Structure formats: C-alpha cells, structure tokens
Amino acid sequence: MIIIGEKINGTRKAVAQAIRERDTAFIQELARSQSEAGSNYLDVNAGTAPEREAEDMAWLVATIQEACDTPLCLDSANPAALRAGLELVTHPPMINSVSGEKPRIKGVLPLALEFKTDLILLALDDEIGIPNSSDGRLKIVDRLVALAKEGGLAEEKLYIDPLVTAISTGTENAIITFETIQKIRAGYPRCHITSGLSNISFGMPLRPLINQTFMAMAVQAGLDSAILNPNDRKLTEMMLTSEMLMGKDRFCQAFTKAFRSGRIGDVKPVKFEA
C-alpha cells in the first residue's frame, strides 16, 4: 500500500495557524511522525488563501524537507502554488490533483507534464460533478488517463481516485466506489488507485469502524494506495490485515513484523513495579 499522509493540510485549523505563524516545529513534527509511521508521500496543502498560497507552499516544502526525506504530494488547484512547490522539491513529487474540470486540465495538467510528476486523477468533471455510476466515473477516468499518457506520463505515475461519497446519502454509494475500483484495475492494470476513505462515513455514528471496514473492502476491490492518517493505529491494522489476506504479504512477514514491533495490536498498559 502506498500511503499518502494527509495531516499537513491548511484547511485544518491548527495547521492553518501554524502556517500563518511560520511554526516550523509544529509542521516538522507532523512531517516526522507521518514519515516514521510509514508514509510514502506527505500531502502538502497550504490552504485556500490565493494571495498567499504560493509563498505558503514554498515555506511548507522547504520546512518539511529540512525534517524528512519523504517525497511530497503537492495538493492545490492553484498553478502558481504548485509551481512554487515544484521548483523546490528535492525528491520526485506527486501532484494532487487533476480532474475533468477545465481549470485543472488547463492549469494543473501542464505542470505535471512539464515536471514529469506522479499525478492523482479524480473521477469528476464540471458538467456532472461526481457521476452516480461506475461507468460514468470510468468515462472521465478514460479521458484523463488518455490526456496524461499523450502528454508523456506512464501509467505507473498515475494515481486514479475513484471517489468516495457518503453511505448516509445513498445505500449504493460504497458499491459504486468498489465497482469503479474494479473497473480501473481491469482497464489500467499498471495505474495506481488511491483515495481518501473517510467521506464514506460522513453523517454516520461509529465513523472509525465504517472507515476501517471500507478500507478492507476497497483493498479487496483493488485499491493500492490511500490518503490517510498514517498514525491511525486501527486503520493501519486493517490495511496490513487486508493486504495480507489479498496475498500481498508473503509468509505474513509484514503483518508479523508490525505485530512484534508493537505497531499493531492492543497497546498493553504499562506495568509499574511496587
């Protein structure tokens, strides 16, 4: 599983404040803790203030790279902010994201092609938003993959997001995502499939339980990457277990190692000697 750590996101209140106050220690701690928890990429979202976003993105990239070597996933719809980040990164980056929306195709896709980045593709556009069927989502994916490949990006560099909508607003919503994943996997066996997971449980009680279960089922459908909190112990358990059950953990070595190191399993209470 290719993990994209989600925590450095300027739409979160504490992160927005840290960006505003140039709180290096706070950002670097988020970078380090997510890297140590096994992130393959760190998502970097500088927030939504267009007049400051490029400058904030540049500061974030420089600050994070002082703390760790994990590649970055530059998360913006703003070409200027993306370019500011792309000119500073020291490891091959990812861009989050291009969709079927015209401004993204015109403004973001050319940057991915110019810098030959990894690239997240979202199965939505500006005509219908998020299609309510796997076939509708595939149609957009087909178009975006074709554009990226014509521009010179290999399928291996593409991370397709099937999109996740809340089960509370539609009984079929998880199935639509699973089917979309299965069809992407069948049609583009060399592409990656990534997604945030937590939208599935919006408006429901027991959100962690729903997110964990959804993770296992999405892995079974063919998800091989996720945008998540890598410090979430229960989600990590579900990820390692579902990958093991899908035959991706030879001799159960990754699972067993994670158990022995205490990364998964119940945290034992510390015993004090009398």
Added chain:
Amino acid sequence: MIIIGEKINGTRKAVAQAIRERDTAFIQELARSQSEAGSNYLDVNAGTAPEREAEDMAWLVATIQEACDTPLCLDSANPAALRAGLELVTHPPMINSVSGEKPRIKGVLPLALEFKTDLILLALDDEIGIPNSSDGRLKIVDRLVALAKEGGLAEEKLYIDPLVTAISTGTENAIITFETIQKIRAGYPRCHITSGLSNISFGMPLRPLINQTFMAMAVQAGLDSAILNPNDRKLTEMMLTSEMLMGKDRFCQAFTKAFRSGRIGDVKPVKFEA
C-alpha cells in the same frame, strides 16, 4: 446475513461436560443468549462419542427447544444421531453437513432429502481433501448441488461452504476462498454461502483482527451466512458494517438501530453519581 450460532458444540470442553452431566441450565443459557444475539439457527453438535451421540443429540434438541424457538442446525456425520434430532425438531432444521466424502453422501444426504432440510455442502472430498484452488472446490460443489437438486432440494435450501484454510500456511489461502465464493455466487445465485471464519487466523497473532477483516472481505465476495459466535461484539460490528457497505442495509437502518440499542460501538463505562 444468516447467522448460525456455533457455541453448542460437544467438541468444546465445557459443553461436553454439560452434555455428560445433563446440565440443562448451561445448555439453555447458551441457546437463549445466542438467540437473543440474533442467531437464525443454532448449531447443535453432540460430540464425538459414537455410542452415545444419538441419545445426547436427542437430549440437546429437546433441552434447547424448551428454551427458545430458533431453528436448529444438526451438526453430525452420524446418521443415527441426525435422525434422532430430526425426529424431535419442531422448526424446519438445517443439517451440517454433506461433503464429497462417500460416507456423507451415503449416510447424511438421504436424511436431508427425506426430511427436506436445509443443508450445508462442504467443498471437499475423500480423494483430494480440500482442493488448493477455487476451480477444484467448484468441481466438488457442482457435483453436490446436482445431487441435492436431483433429490428434490431447491437451491434456496443449500448453504455452500467454500472452506477456509489458514493464511499462516499459504499466502494465497484467503484469495482461494474469496474466488470460490465469487464463483459460487455467479453459478448458483439462489444458493446461500456460509462458512466458519476463524480457521483463517490459525497460527497467527491478533486472531480476532484477522477474523473480522476476513469477514468484511468475504461479505464483499458474496458470503451471506456465517457460522460464528453471535455474542462476539466486534465480529457483529464488522458484519453489520460490511453488509451496509454492500448496499444491503437500506437507509443504513439496521446499522443505526444496532448502534442506538448499544449492540455495536464501544461499551460506555457506567457512571456513578457521587
């Protein structure tokens, strides 16, 4: 999900003792608690002492039926014990099980046909044991379903067990079960698919975690019944959540109801007023 409560099993030490000592209260408490937890059937296994099994089965059936109205799943390879149970049951029963093994086909199948019971079919035989591929298991299933249908049992009365072997002994073992489930679902859309789940985690640490994850993935593959401990709260959570995500819980009503009644979710510590 059609739940077959697994606890009244004479191969478990405490149950064996209760049977030997005719401990009515113990058996009836197992029957009641499993029924209240939502069992659709209660498995009844009288143990493995051939000289006493028929008499023990009769006592168990009578004892359980005094305590609850849940249909019984008579679990034996011994035709005499099965007949003793079948002659006493007051609700349409299930038999557990017929496999491709000759004694089962000769001794157990005729009873299922005579009493028109629901019937569990195991994907194994006495030539190769449990086949190491989904195609091998399907071949046995094809033969058993044909025999049962020729004998007059409708597909709706058949519960096919794809069989589960330990992930610790083969990295592909869960996938073989998932594929077997998918092929049964495609070939016999009106049959049920049932299984015990806990074999998957044999020899591994964190067995409950592995069993829960496996449950979600098996439900996604098409499992619609399971032989399990219905009082296992975490397994119940995973079952309700995975069925909801598979679109089988309209408006999330079953999930929400289970949450509101306290059947799923963390048990809150009782508060004492000062």
